[in-house]
Amino acid sequence: MPVLERETFASRLLTWYDQHGRHDLPWQQDRTPYRVWVSEIMLQQTQVTTVIPYFERFMARFPDVASLAEASQDEVLHLWTGLGYYARGRNLHKAAQVVMAEHDGRFPVDSLEAMAQLPGIGRSTAGAIIAQSTGQRAVILDGNVKRVLTRLQAVEGWPGRPAVERELWQLAEHYTPHDRVVDFTQAMMDLGATLCRRGQPDCPRCPFHDVCLAHASGEQRRFPESKPKKTTPLRTTRMLLLRDAGGRVLLELRPSTGLWGGLWSLPQFDNDQDLGRWLDEHAPAAERGTPQTSFTHVFSHFRLEITPVPASVEHMDSVSEGWRWYDPQTPDSVGLAAPVKKLLQTLSPFTLSPPAGP
DNA sequence: AAGTCGGGGGC
DNA sequence: GCCCCAGACTT
Known part of the structure; x- marks a missing residue:
C-alpha cells in the first residue's frame, strides 16, 4: 500500500x-x-x-x-x-x-x-x-x-x-x-x-x-536488500606480447559477442603450451622471452590472472582479417580491453621486454 | 530464475 | 578487501 x-x-x-x-x-x-x-x-x-x-x-x-x-x-x-x-x-x-x-x-x-x-x-x-x-x-x-x-x-x-x-x-x-x-x-x-x-x-x-x-x-x-553473493572463480590466461622490429604489437579481434566482444586484445592462450604451439605455426622465427609478472583483472563474476609473455620477430608478412599490427606510439581508433590498453601504455619504445604488468 | 557482461567509486 | 552503480539480454 x-x-x-x-x-x-x-x-x-x-x-x-x-x-x-x-x-x-x-x-x-x-x-x-x-x-x-x-x-x-x-x-x-x-x-x-x-x-x-x-x-x-x-x-x-x-x-x-x-x-x-x-x-x-x-x-x-x-x-x-x-x-x-x-x-x-x-x-x-x-x-x-x-x-x-x-x-x-x-x-x-x-x-x-x-x-x-x-x-x-x-x-x-x-x-x-x-x-x-x-x-x-x-x-x-x-x-x-x-x-x-x-x-x-x-x-x-x-x-x-x-x-x-x-x-x-x-x-x-x-x-x-x-x-x-x-x-x-x-x-x-x-x-x-x-x-x-x-x-x-x-x-x-x-x-x-x-x-x-x-x-x-x-x-x-x-533497504534495498543486497544481492545474494556468490564466490567469484579465478581464471588464468597468457597474453602474447609479440612485437616486430618497428615496436608494433600484434592484436587479435575478439568475437563479436561475449567478453570484450568486438574489442581488440592481445592473443590469449590457456597455457604456455598452447602459446608455444601457436608461435611454432605462425612465427617460428620468433625470439621468445620469459613470462612477465602476472597481474589480476577483476570482473563482476570472476577474476582473471593475466601473464604477459613477450616475444619478438623481425618482420611478419601481412596478417589476415581479424589481426592487426598496432603501434602503441601512434594508436589507432579501435576499442581495446582495459588491461590491454594499460599493458600497451607501459610498453617502452626502446626496450624489447615490457616491464611488469600494471 | 539465474547467469553473462566491465570498470571504477566509495568505504 | 567489499558492494554497488540511471540494466539489458540470454539461457
Missing part, C-alpha cells in the same frame, strides 16, 4: 527538486532524444561522474544519430574503451542504424513498445528517454528509483528478484504524475543519487522523512 497519494508525492518531490536537484548535467542541455538516449545507455550500471567525459567525447565525434549510424564499429568501441559493458556500445551503434533505416532517422518516442524494441533499450530506459526528451508520461525504474521506493515502502527482498521488481514497477506507476514528467523522473533519480543514497542517507533533509517506512523503523540502511 502506497504511503502517499500520487499528487502529494509528486508535489513534495518537485518542490525539493526545484531547490536541490541537479540541473546542469551535460545531457540536460539540448534534450534531444538522441542525446538523452546516449546518456541513458552510458549511465546503465555506471556512475554519473564516470560517464560525463565519455559523453562529451562521444557527442563531439557523433553529434547526431546519422553520424553514429555511418561510423565503423571500431570507432564507436574506441570511444567506449574503459567504460565497460561493451554490448552497450555495439547495441548503440546497431540501434542508430535501425533508427535511420526503419524510423526515418527519428526515434519512435511516441511508442514505448517501439522504443523498447531497439537494441539495448529495455523498459526503464525506454521510459526515461520518452519522459526526458518529450515530457510524455512514462515510468522509469532504475537503481535510484528502486532505492527510494524500497525505503519509502519498506519493500523486503532483493530488487533483482522478479517478484520484487514487479511490486516496484507498480509503485513507480502509482507515484508517476502526468504533469512535469521531465522534472519528476530526473527528481527521482536525483533524490536517490544525492540524498536517499546507499551509504549514508540524509534522512533529515528528505521531503518524505515523515512518511518513510524504513526511516520510521530506523532501518533505512537495510
